[in-house]
Amino acid sequence: MSAINKQVATSSLADQSLASLMAIFDSRDVVLGDDALPYAVDESRALTPQPSAVVFPRTHEQVVDLMHWARSNKVPLVPSGGRTGLSGGACAGANEVVVSMEKMNRILDFDPISGLVRVEAGVVLETLQEYCTERGWYYPVDYASKGSAQMGGAVATNAGGIRVLKFGMTRDWVAGIKAVDGTGETLDIDRCLVKDNSGYSVKDLLVGSEGTLAIVTEITFRLTRPLEHQHTLLVGIHDLDHMVDVFGKARNLAQMNAAEFFSESAVRVVTELHGLKSPFHEHYPFYLLLEYDEAGLDIDTLAEVFDGLDVIVSRNEKQKEYIWSLREWISSSINAQKPYKNDVACRISHIKEWLHDLESGLNAVNPAVNFIWFGHLGDGNVHINVLPSPDMARVAFDVLHERFDQVISEIASQYHATISAEHGVGVLKKDMLPGMLSDAEMTIYRKIKRVFDPDGILNPGKLFDG
Amino acid sequence: MSAINKQVATSSLADQSLASLMAIFDSRDVVLGDDALPYAVDESRALTPQPSAVVFPRTHEQVVDLMHWARSNKVPLVPSGGRTGLSGGACAGANEVVVSMEKMNRILDFDPISGLVRVEAGVVLETLQEYCTERGWYYPVDYASKGSAQMGGAVATNAGGIRVLKFGMTRDWVAGIKAVDGTGETLDIDRCLVKDNSGYSVKDLLVGSEGTLAIVTEITFRLTRPLEHQHTLLVGIHDLDHMVDVFGKARNLAQMNAAEFFSESAVRVVTELHGLKSPFHEHYPFYLLLEYDEAGLDIDTLAEVFDGLDVIVSRNEKQKEYIWSLREWISSSINAQKPYKNDVACRISHIKEWLHDLESGLNAVNPAVNFIWFGHLGDGNVHINVLPSPDMARVAFDVLHERFDQVISEIASQYHATISAEHGVGVLKKDMLPGMLSDAEMTIYRKIKRVFDPDGILNPGKLFDG
Structure with a gap:
């Protein structure tokens, strides 16, 4: 975008503020108006983007100057990376300036x-x-x-x-x-x-x-040493007790790199959309994917330990890819249906009762919704995905989201679970945070915030309000 | 100690303060006078212990009550564990109350x-x-x-x-x-x-x-899965370049559990004191101890990779113990000589130049001192031990300590190294900390302290002053 365009693009910044901002950056490193919008959203699309500008620092010193500018001009800054977040942490609302780091990429x-x-x-x-x-x-x-x-x-x-x-x-x-x-x-x-x-x-x-x-x-x-060649396994799982049991058995064999699980509904959506075959002749309510270093663990030992179960032990790269695709393609396969998503974790020893309570609790909100369960069993981390039934109106489904949040929050607190395992709090979960943390913790959060950002110019309204 | 003894034991606490303290604890869980002294020192003996009392909480709630008592009575508290620290973090000075956690041991x-x-x-x-x-x-x-x-x-x-x-x-x-x-x-x-x-x-x-x-x-x-059986190796090392080179080679083989080094002077003191044989016919300036999981790494592969070097690859438990004793007995073997100790770390890629500068710098303070070098090469962590020459008066040696601190501090700052790798700052290193951290960091430390401890009753004078 040329400097001339910028002159005519609208910005909610006062003329003087804009002029002093432009003094910090090369003109090609400031974008105003509609061109700024894509930099003010993440995957969650949690806020309506209304940034005053997006700036692209190229040096650390420019970020220092920008911070002084923001303090003087009382303009909030929203740091922005690849904007792949799912909680709205990088969304910019009215009058905020987005700080895109994409040009500091050396x-x-x-x-x-x-x-x-x-x-x-x-x-x-x-x-x-x-x-x-x-x-x-x-x-x-x-x-x-x-x-x-x-x-x-x-x-x-x-x-x-x-x-x-x-x-x-x-x-x-x-x-x-x-x-x-x-x-x-x-x-x-x-x-x-x-x-x-x-x-x-x-x-x-x-x-x-x-x-x-x-x-x-x-x-x-x-950094660490290169990843060894991997054994990858897929095991058909009868129920959640069985899953925890197989996981325990697997853990006794050797250090695993990954222990991922997903439900039959997840497998169905991936295999149907991508034209893949089902992993086993029989269908199972759950599947467990396990990954080990090849060094130190013989493939026949592996197969033997899981003998009696329906199991695929990968014998070549193609089989590994197939097994991983069942897990990795779940999210993209359901995105078109705009699922309600949440990302939670609890202790592995509680996972059976917790998942049961989550499913009942969410079903009680509306019995017509469907579930895709998947996640990282080894970390007790579940990605909840709720889908509308085919005949449910979008708006009727969307109004349930707040109630889903409440149910998940209440159950999390019973299980001493977290309402944010890996996706962060951002704006989407900030109302759930005080239910999870004590008042003493929230007070400490606010005081820590003031230590680093006394004027509240850094990503305000994320994690918690002011 | 009986309740009667406590009545007569001296304490610098005001009568009223003492009475309210005694109300929190069972009488056998408060110790006054000289009996409190052992709880007010750690291995460093950094301060002259002068505690007002030592208390032994048995519940979390007693610690809460104690904290409120300390705030009301403006009495500093010094938490105390096994007192194995080497930086004085658990030392208690005048008018401080030691909080020993040894009775909360379930x-x-x-x-x-x-x-x-x-x-x-x-x-x-x-x-x-x-x-x-x-x-x-x-x-x-x-x-x-x-x-x-x-x-x-x-x-x-x-x-x-x-x-x-x-x-x-x-x-x-x-x-x-x-x-x-x-x-x-x-x-x-x-x-x-x-x-x-x-x-x-x-x-x-x-x-x-x-x-x-x-x-x-x-x-x-x-927790993690049980430690595998270990291969342990000891390699004779020609110089510091050679040590870093062998370490790099070792790292390519497999994930190591440990990579420890020590100098010839360290081996000498251990073998002489404990009547052990020297590891090799030849003497080397340095020795490198490496430890691997047996699973996934054949002992002959190990021996082969280090072919051409003087190397012991442990073939049984007795050999492992021997190799580890050369490393683990260093500290206790020199303690009687009351060495000047320090605990520092830098990047492995800088270790050669850094150790060279440390030895020259410390020698420049007094050319008659001797060095025992050992530490955790894999972490870039060196335990500096300086010994007086046999004919040096104790007092003449002890006055050098402050100058040693300065030299180590100056060199640390040149190498972006740390003056406290694993022993902590406590009181012994708090004067070195501002040389390592920026003013902005020290300011943040002080503000964080005030968030958690606005009255400054928790272990004051440790890490930094007020």
Whole structure:
């Protein structure tokens, strides 16, 4: 967009504010009007986007200047990465300025001896993964949106995904962060060390803070050795007791990388849409996908341990792909039906009763809805997807969402479960948060927010209100 | 100690304060006078202990009451666990009341399906390890003081140890914390879940906060599968370049559990004191100990990869013990000489230049001192031990300590290293902290402290002053 266009594009910023904003950035790095809209939404489409502008910093120093500008002009900033979030954390409402990190997308430093890589916040996950793999290292946090999710967003949301069971969350791989807090101070924290007990872990406070405490400009990630070749298994599961039992048996064999489950309804939608065959002659209420390193675990031992069950042990890449596609294509296969989605977790030992109560509770809201269950059993993490029955009007279904939230919230509190396992709180779940946390915790959250952002200019209205 | 003794024991507490303190606890759970002194020091003996009292809570509620008492009476509290710390974090000075957690030592809950164990803060590490091992699970954070170190202290100091390379620090195993903050509020945080992205990680803020933000009363730890049988290797190392090179080669083979190094001077002191043989006919400036899971790594492959080097690959338990004793007995073998100790870490890629500069810098303070080098190469973590030459007067050596601190601090800042890898800051390193952190970070530390402890009653003077 040219500078001339920008002059005529509408913005709710006062002329003087706009002029001082334009002084920080090259003209091609500020976008106003309708062209700004796509940068003000995420996958959730939780808010009607009404940004005053989107800016594209290219340096850390520009972010510092921007923060001082925002404080002086009392304009809220909304950090924005790949906008693959599902909770509205990167949505920008009226009069907010979006800070897109996509032009800070350089890989700055690679240290093969220490196993560290330093990147700007706008580097895309897949780019990082490929860069490391080419150099004999591995960045192990992996999830479906890797083609567009950016590392700043991964840090802000503490992204999880499919190999958390073995490798943990993004938090576990952050060795250092450079960020600008809400006062414009640069925080260049941690020495990129595994061991650094030098006081409060401000780094861990920034990870998962959803852009409400600071804007992250650079991250150093720890890396690990390349992923071994994998055995992948799919097991037909009779009921939830059986699932927990098989999981326990599997865990005794060796360290698993992944333990994913999904319901028959999920398999049906994927196989029908993609023309795939059903995994077994018999249909099961649930399926469990298990993944192990090949090294140290013989394929025949694997097959033997699950003898008597309906099980596919992958013998080649094609079989692995088939098994994983049953799991990975669920979300995209149902998106057209605009399901009600939620992302929750509880202890594995409670999962049977908890899922039962969730299904009954949601069914009590409306008996005509359908469920697609899937998630990361190894982490106790379930992605709830509720679909309208075919003859239900869209609007009749959409009005149920608030009630679904309430049911999930109430049941979460009975099970000491979380209402946000890996998708974050954003705007969509902020009303559920006080039901989960104590007043003392909410008070601490608000005070921590004021430590980093006394004027409340960083992503206001996300996580909690003012 | 009887109630009568307590009446006559001296205490700097005002009569009224003492009376209200005694109202919270059973009389056998309050100790005054000289009997309190052992509870007011740690291994560092950093402060002259002068506690007003030591109290032994048996319940979370007593800790809540105690906190309210401390606020009303303006008496600082010093949390105390196994007192195995090396930085003075658990030392109590004049007019402070020590809160010993040793009577809160129950294992409260064990969840074998989810792999979780909930304990009171006073449970000893070795007790926890044995409890889990007997039940087919493993708590993997392991260090020399496990026979007396308590889990509350492990959390407060984010304890590390010998298997951090594979398993990480205590932080990585904390699933939930129950604590009392400096306002007397109970924080029952986290749902014991691997995945819980519900806002700021207050849990991670408490881990490593050295008792300055809250008193931890209960912790839920995640567990992992039992440790596999181990291959243990010892390699003779020609110089620091060679050490980093061999480490890189070792890392390519398989995931290591441990990569520990020590200098010839360390081997000499251990073998002489314990009557052990030297590992090799030839003497090397350094030795590298490597540990792998047996599963997935053939012993002959191991031996082959290190062919051409002087290497012992353990073929039985006795050999493993011998190799580990060379590493584990270093500290106890030199303690009688009261070495100057420090605990630092930097990137592995900088370790050669950094150790070289450390040795030159410390030698420049006094050329007659001797060095024992050892540490966790895989974590870039070095335990510096400086010994006086045999003819040096104790007092002449002790006056050098402050200068040693300065040298280490200066060099740390050149290398972006940490002055506290795993031992914490306590009182011994608080003067070094501002040299390592920015003013912005120190400001944030102070503000965070005030969020949790507005009256400054929790372990004041630790980490930083007021």
